Amino acid sequence: MELQHFHDYFEENREKHLQELFEFLSIPSISSLSEHKQDVERAAQWLKNQLEQLNIENVSIDPTAGHPVVYGEWLHAEGKPTVLFYGHYDVQPVDPLNLWETEPFKPEIRENKLYARGASDDKGQVFMQLKAIEALFATLGTLPVNVKFLYEGEEEIGSAHLPAYIEENKEKLSADFVLISDTSMYGPGKPAICYGLRGLAGIQIDVRGANSDLHSGLYGGGVQNAIHALVEILSSFRDKNGKILVEGFYDDVRPLTEEERKAFADLQFDEEALKKELGVDELFGEEGYSFLERTWARPTLEINGIFGGFSGEGIKTVLPNEAGAKITCRLVPDQDPDKIVALLRRHIEKHTPKGVTVSVNEFDNGAPYLTPFDHPLIKAASRSYEKVYQVPAAFTRGGGSIPIVATFDQILKVPVVLMGFGLSTENFHAPNEHFHLENFDKGLRVLCDYLCEVSKLSL
Missing domain, CATH: 3.30.70.360 (Alpha-Beta Plaits)
Known part of the structure; x- marks a missing residue:
């Protein structure tokens, strides 16, 4: 399928999709505050409705000891890989409210950026996964791969009950790999595949x-x-x-390989600019390592x-x-x-x-996680990013931790691919969270192309 077909579909449906995303973002699904328990459940129901409208099968809202999990599947691509989509529909609290320029649960677009709590972390990116599936059905009449969906409502409070759910349902959740869109790109116009987390x-x-x-x-x-x-x-x-x-x-x-050190160096990270941004005279850390090496791999x-x-x-x-x-x-x-x-x-x-x-x-x-950056799934992601953004994707590691990634690795024993479309400057967890719609638009096309690329792999 030509990329242009996906482009045309998303162009024709952009306003409709944005209005749907506005609905999702308007639900104050703050998992840490008990007074929003019903809002968290409303967000789960909203996702369930979306999956059912896509003709995803066996859709359910599964209870846990905390907030519920939303599950669904479509398994009719015979002989093709199975991808498990993961994301979260809960959001952080909005305090301090007085620092928001607009109300956090009344989405607004300004300068081609969508402002709302959860716009970037992670409702906007979860929504992109759903719309990519919609576009594939609409343009191909089917899906190029088998898909499963696992969306939780407790990521912002540590995913306390998800490991037990995964352990109890590991056969139902079995897949060839997990795809997560909850990370950031390297910079504006610079897509990145995060292949490791501390x-x-x-x-x-x-x-x-x-x-x-x-x-x-x-x-x-x-x-x-x-x-x-x-x-x-x-x-x-x-x-x-x-x-x-x-x-x-x-x-x-595990020491860095020379190939990884070269890949980090090729990113040409500006340590002088960072010092100026942070207002410090010197950076600090282990001798013999660059800032990226210290913060990503040490x-x-x-x-x-x-x-x-x-x-x-x-x-x-x-x-x-x-x-x-x-x-x-x-x-x-x-x-x-x-x-x-x-x-x-x-x-x-x-x-x-x-x-x-x-x-x-x-x-x-939480355990660290690493997928070799020469893995076929990672290389396929790189190709899809480059097709849409017209620049090579960077291979990065994340200095932070997403403990549930290691849980997928340990229990399901499959690779995890982190394909995010946010930017580190988008104020997630802070007032005025926003999502650059340029990356919303391009990311939809990347995800469609990637699933087509994956259908060609033997995993």
């Missing part, structure tokens, strides 16, 4: 000294200060160049917050008896979050000063 391991350290705060004049110099003890522990984690000093931390790190250990003692106006001369810190580590293939937490516990125990006790509590845990 994992996550987080802990909270709580330090306790005496049984109460103490007068610094009566006890200072004679009793351990919980904050000083905490600082000593924290300073033991890294050297002055950012190298992590936890014994065994790097043991399982592990980290960061202090996210410190608490303890007196921080009000003026001064209070006490020895704090309690202090704490929150730590997160971004992990890379083949690091295991549970092993990293165990190494952190051992390191903290080894470096705890006398006079205090320390407890460590674990939170936020």
Whole structure:
């Protein structure tokens, strides 16, 4: 099928599609706020209706211990690959509301950008998957591949109940690969295929000294200060160049290949421009690695917050008896979050000063993920991007974490292809979230072409 046929279809139906997207974006499906529980369910019902209108079969709203999952399938492309579409229909809260130029759930187009909560993350991109299927049916009379759909309502609160759903339904969800549109392009007019994500391991350290705060004049110099003890522990984690000093931390790190390092270098990332944008004199990190390599393919250990003692106006001369810190580590293939937490516990125990006790509590845990960027599915995605955008697609890794991606890998044991159409500047999770309609228009055509490309592969 010529790309022009898809182009013509989307041109003819653009206003209709935008009005439908406006309906979807108008539903305040904020998963973290209990008062929006019915709105989340309304968004699930809206998706169910859309799938049924597309003649997708076995469409259902499946309950979980939290918000529901929407499922559907069409399996009549005999001998062709099966793709499992994944996305989420829940959105972030809108606070602070006063910073929005227009109401977050009243979509508005300004300067060819669609403003609304969820426009880019992820309702707009989920909607594109549906409309690509609609266009294929309309232009081909059928689909070139088999399709399944899995849309959840808890991504913005950590997908707490989705892994159990996937485990319980892994036969129903079986596919040749998972396709996700919930990532960003490299920049305006620069499509990107994200082939890897870092994992996550987080802990909270709580330090306790005496049984109460103490007068610094009566006890200072004679009793351990919980904050000083905490600082000593924290300073033991890294050297002055950012190298992590936890014994065994790097043991399982998969090194970058020379091909990957060249691909990153070819992106010609402007570190000087980044320094200016951030208002810093120097960037920081492991010696011997570029900024992209540090943030995409090297592990980290960061202090996210410190608490303890007196921080009000003026001064209070006490020895704090309690202090704490929150730590997160971004992990890379083949690091295991549970092993990293165990190494952190051992390191903290080894470096705890006398006079205090320390407890460590674990939170936020997700494995890293990597699909080889020479995989046929990745190469096919690159071809489709280039056909539409007329420039080669960049191969990138994501510095952040999408834990559910690793869940798909571990339970379904299939590749995950991340084909996003957002831009990092589109204010997702912030006021005035928006989606560039240029990428909405082009992305629809990319998705159609990609499914046709995939139909030619032997997987």
